Amino acid sequence: MLKIPRRASMVSSLIEAYRLPSLLRTVQPTPASFEDLCKFHQEDYLEFLQKISQQEDIEKYDEEAQLYGLSYDCPAHPGVYDYASLVTGATIQAAECLMNKTADIAINWFGGWHHGKKDSASGFCYTNDVVLGILKLREKFNRVLYIDLDVHHGDGVEDAFCSSNKVLTVSVHKHAVGFFPGTGSVSDVGMGKGKYYSVNIPLQDGIKDAEFSALVCRVLLKVRDRFNPEAVVCQCGADGLTGDPNGAFNLTPNALGKCVYTLLSWKRPLLLLGGGGYNHANTARCWAYLTAVVLGRKLPDDIPEHKYLMEYGPDYTLTVTPGNQGDHNTQESVQALYSQILYNLSQIS
Ligand SMILES: O=C(/C=C/c1ccccc1NC(=O)c1ccccc1Oc1ccccc1)NO
Numbered sequence: 001m002l003k004i005p006r007r008a009s010m011v012s013s014l015i016e017a018y019r020l021p022s023l024l025r026t027v028q029p030t031p032a033s034f035e036d037l038c039k040f041h042q043e044d045y046l047e048f049l050q051k052i053s054q055q056e057d058i059e060k061y062d063e064e065a066q067l068y069g070l071s072y073d074c075p076a077h078p079g080v081y082d083y084a085s086l087v088t089g090a091t092i093q094a095a096e097c098l099m100n101k102t103a104d105i106a107i108n109w110f111g112g113w114h115h116g117k118k119d120s121a122s123g124f125c126y127t128n129d130v131v132l133g134i135l136k137l138r139e140k141f142n143r144v145l146y147i148d149l150d151v152h153h154g155d156g157v158e159d160a161f162c163s164s165n166k167v168l169t170v171s172v173h174k175h176a177v178g179f180f181p182g183t184g185s186v187s188d189v190g191m192g193k194g195k196y197y198s199v200n201i202p203l204q205d206g207i208k209d210a211e212f213s214a215l216v217c218r219v220l221l222k223v224r225d226r227f228n229p230e231a232v233v234c235q236c237g238a239d240g241l242t243g244d245p246n247g248a249f250n251l252t253p254n255a256l257g258k259c260v261y262t263l264l265s266w267k268r269p270l271l272l273l274g275g276g277g278y279n280h281a282n283t284a285r286c287w288a289y290l291t292a293v294v295l296g297r298k299l300p301d302d303i304p305e306h307k308y309l310m311e312y313g314p315d316y317t318l319t320v321t322p323g324n325q326g327d328h329n330t331q332e333s334v335q336a337l338y339s340q341i342l343y344n345l346s347q348i349s
């Protein structure tokens with residue numbers, strides 16, 4: 001888990017190295033209170049997370065930990081509760097800036113933990129800051145659109161709002177046997193009042209910028225026309241970039257930039273969040289680039305001198321070059337997918 005705070009430090013250092021904070025208002029986050037977290041998460045889960053967060057030797061809680069998803073692939077670690085409540089507090093505060101109009105666009109690159117469940121941790125997500133940020137926005141906005149660009153299905157957020165027609169969730173992700181979390185097929189459309197308000201765009205390995213952004217932007221335009229959201233939340237997980245250890249998609253930051261640019265053109269309150277991204281240099285490149293897209297600034301391609309400069313070798317440039325792996329998404333499969341999604345959206349009353 002020590003990897004994520006280091007990544008966070010690289011992200012903020014690169015954004016500072018490009019002198020972007022001079023164009024932004026930075027807000028110091030306060031941790032979400034226990035009560036805030038209880039707006040989505042179950043009390044018993046939070047109490048357990050708090051308890052083991054203060055212990056050094058957590059092995060003795062192994063039995064109970066399993067109940068709460070805190071096992072080998074999602075280990076608890078000392079301080080996990082404080083870390084999760086600070087990140088979640090920042091996302092809630094970002095939402096509040098949009099609600100009180102002190103910002104048109106708010107960013108929390110340390111949020112985006114989209115797998116968190118109400119009663120358990122999942123996929124390294126201990127609390128679900130995305131759900132809590134959307135619930136906060138819903139206190140003011142009647143219809144909220146959520147887009148998840150992470151390579152993994154945004155299951156925790158989709159689950160939370162699957163029966164709601166006030167929050168429409170769109171997730172584009174790799175969908176293949178054995179790939180976490182395994183949910184998010186195109187036929188997964190939500191239920192009850194929320195039927196057709198969950199949109200899934202399942203893809204195979206190797207998709208590249210042009211195909212990805214064309215498909216996602218076409219879906220987003222249809223979603224805007226059918227749903228007419230008053231506020232938008234976009235999770236910008238960077239683990240779909242080429243060079244990520246997940247080794248799934250073959251994207252560069254330009255693909256996410258095109259999607260964010262489309263959302264910006266709608267001129268509606270927009271909350272941008274981070275998420276996955278395990279090639280730390282490419283993730284920092286991506287989120288620095290997206291911050292510049294929001295600001296309408298073009299960044300010099302040479303990475304500026306700063307404490308992590310060596311991580312950006314051998315090119316030391318902001319640009320990420322696509323890999324040459326094959327694209328397993330055919331024109332036909334993408335067109336068929338788009339037709340299915342269009343049909344589903346046509347069912348929205
Ligand atoms: O990124 C994710 C979820 C990742 C994930 C979920 C379940 C099991 C393993 C997972 N991890 C990875 O895929 C993964 C792949 C390469 C490098 C680091 C990875 O995770 C982490 C995440 C945090 C700390 C250590 C490892 N969701 O957006």
Ligand SMILES: [Zn+2]
Nearest residue numbers: 150152239276
């Ligand atoms: Zn991910």
